[in-house]
Amino acid sequence: xxxxxxxxxxxxxxxxxxxxxxxxxxxxxxxxxxxxxxxxxxxxxxxxxxxxxxxxxxxxxxxxxxxxxxxxxxxxxxxxxxxxxxxxxxxxxxxxxxxxxxxxxxxxxxxxxxxxxxxxxxxxxxxxxxxxxxxxxxxxxxxxxxxxxxxxxxx
Numbered sequence: 001x002x003x004x005x006x007x008x009x010x011x012x013x014x015x016x017x018x019x020x021x022x023x024x025x026x027x028x029x030x031x032x033x034x035x036x037x038x039x040x041x042x043x044x045x046x047x048x049x050x051x052x053x054x055x056x057x058x059x060x061x062x063x064x065x066x067x068x069x070x071x072x073x074x075x076x077x078x079x080x081x082x083x084x085x086x087x088x089x090x091x092x093x094x095x096x097x098x099x100x101x102x103x104x105x106x107x108x109x110x111x112x113x114x115x116x117x118x119x120x121x122x123x124x125x126x127x128x129x130x131x132x133x134x135x136x137x138x139x140x141x142x143x144x145x146x147x148x149x150x151x152x153x154x155x
Contacts, residue, residue, distance in 0.1 A: 002081070002132075002133035002134075003078055003079070003080050004036075004037050004040055004078070004133075005076055005077070005079075006077045008029055008032075008033070008074075008077060009072065010069050010071055010072060010074075010075055010097075012071055013025070014026075014071075015071045019070050020068040020070055021068065021069040023065070026095075029075075029077070030093060030105065030107075033077040033079060034056075034079070034091070034107070034109070037079055037091075038056070041129045041130070041133060042129055043126055043129065053113060053114040054112070054114065054120070055113075055117075056111065056112070057110060057112060058109050059088070059109065059110045060107070060108040061107050061108075062105065063105045064103060064105075065102070066100075066101050066102060066103055066104075067100060067102050067103075069097055069102050073097045075095055075096070075097045076095070076096050077093060077094075077095050078094045078095075079091055079092070079093050080092050081134045082106075084130045086121050086122070087111045087120060087121055087122065088108055088109070088110050089109045089110075089122075089130060090106070090107070090108050091107045091109065092104075092105075093105040093107065111123075
């Protein structure tokens with residue numbers, strides 16, 4: 001399994017007047033982490049968006065907040081790929097600080113054409129990079145499903 005890890009300090013502008021993380025700011029930080037993830041696997045957003053005209057909008061997001069974070073906390077965002085679909089990508093996030101989980105999220109992004117804003121299949125090079133980082137158990141399951149659904153020649 002490839003686990004991507006990105007550290008971020010919670011800044012003054014990320015907090016509400018009481019000094020704890022403002023959840024919309026968390027989502028903005030998470031978006032930056034996802035952008036860094038794409039760069040880490042070889043597909044920085046400027047190339048995807050402006051050159052290849054491929055978007056990766058979030059189509060589903062669930063968050064569970066466990067503990068508050070405060071101004072100045074160093075947070076570690078851990079991201080792993082849970083599933084690669086034809087045009088979707090399931091990401092799992094765990095955010096921790098001071099050795100305790102603060103929140104977690106499950107996110108689904110879709111590959112879209114920025115020409116017509118419709119879903120598209122992941123281009124082969126992107127799909128290959130995503131699959132290379134997919135959780136090992138999921139790869140085995142995906143291969144097993146392909147083997148089951150593939151027609152077999154019988155003697």
